[in-house]
Amino acid sequence: MRFEYLQNLWRRAIGPFKEFGAIAGALYAADQVLRRLSPKIGIYVYELMVQPIGGKKLLPANLAKNLTFAEIGRGDPAVDLMPARPDIKSARFDQGAICLGVFRGEKLIGYAWFCFNVYEEDEVRCTYALAVPDQSVFDFDFYILPEHRMGIGFLAVWHGANEYLRSRNIRYTFSRLTRFNVASRRAHAHLGWKCVGKALFFQAWRVELMLATLAPFIFLSWSGKSRPRLQLWPDKLIARGVGRADDMR
Amino acid sequence: MNDETAVLANYIRTETGYAGDIDPDEDLLKVGILDSFSIVSLAMFAQEQFGVEFEGEELVRENLAKLSTLVALIRQKQSGAGT
Numbered sequence: 001m002r003f004e005y006l007q008n009l010w011r012r013a014i015g016p017f018k019e020f021g022a023i024a025g026a027l028y029a030a031d032q033v034l035r036r037l038s039p040k041i042g043i044y045v046y047e048l049m050v051q052p053i054g055g056k057k058l059l060p061a062n063l064a065k066n067l068t069f070a071e072i073g074r075g076d077p078a079v080d081l082m083p084a085r086p087d088i089k090s091a092r093f094d095q096g097a098i099c100l101g102v103f104r105g106e107k108l109i110g111y112a113w114f115c116f117n118v119y120e121e122d123e124v125r126c127t128y129a130l131a132v133p134d135q136s137v138f139d140f141d142f143y144i145l146p147e148h149r150m151g152i153g154f155l156a157v158w159h160g161a162n163e164y165l166r167s168r169n170i171r172y173t174f175s176r177l178t179r180f181n182v183a184s185r186r187a188h189a190h191l192g193w194k195c196v197g198k199a200l201f202f203q204a205w206r207v208e209l210m211l212a213t214l215a216p217f218i219f220l221s222w223s224g225k226s227r228p229r230l231q232l233w234p235d236k237l238i239a240r241g242v243g244r245a246d247d248m249r
Numbered sequence: 250m251n252d253e254t255a256v257l258a259n260y261i262r263t264e265t266g267y268a269g270d271i272d273p274d275e276d277l278l279k280v281g282i283l284d285s286f287s288i289v290s291l292a293m294f295a296q297e298q299f300g301v302e303f304e305g306e307e308l309v310r311e312n313l314a315k316l317s318t319l320v321a322l323i324r325q326k327q328s329g330a331g332t
Binding site: 059060062063064065066067104144149150151152153154155156183186187190191 | 278284285286287288289290293296302303304305306308309310313314
């Protein structure tokens, strides 16, 4: 009995290191310990990613034929199906974010939010600014309703998002992925995402310390009035020749 | 292992790098060989390879997670049933 208990304890202790690697595993373990001490202390580790909006359709015509894509506006009943808190959803509309819903018939399959120019992060204090705003968006809260996961849902929403963004001459979409969300990292890797930066936020009550691989690199914030501003460039894709005009055809 | 199963298993090995045996009745999502993206890619490959057309509603876990259920769906389409 005691041996089994110790074995379980050992598995739980080394699990994050096996899953995330040494550094991210240590950060995950530290975050878990800190959150037990107080819910107001925690560590957020993000990877800032860029994805090309290519010309190739993700779904063939026969699979896309019953899908429709539409912007979901404030007050739309579909907003109530989204699990984010009402005040968070309201703040997104306030900052000019657009929510694109993907439907089969009348049924919502999933959705994604987009911001043009800048995105004000709602988990930590940070502003992501797009360095090439006429060709880029920032996407966040990409969500598939549970009954459509492990089916066409993920590709259907990206298919719709690509169509929508391409019609607006957008070539790149940026996002931040939580380092500890392994499933999301794996799924997005299929779409040609590249990491353009990393950021770590240590939060303790009102204080936030950011360490990032992008300027300003280090930032200490004491209140909501001061936020670091990270500028996002699609260099990694441009260097590889992805997302140029000829890829849009 | 029948022809369709062997072709699909080869595709999975090529796409995922998985080198082990693939049991047709094994849930490939559960064991981590496939993910939410790659099961749909597999279905799209099956469409082209076997000349069938699936409906979006048919691409659900119950039909895609095991090779045996995917092959059954392919055969159902080939025989014209359910179209």
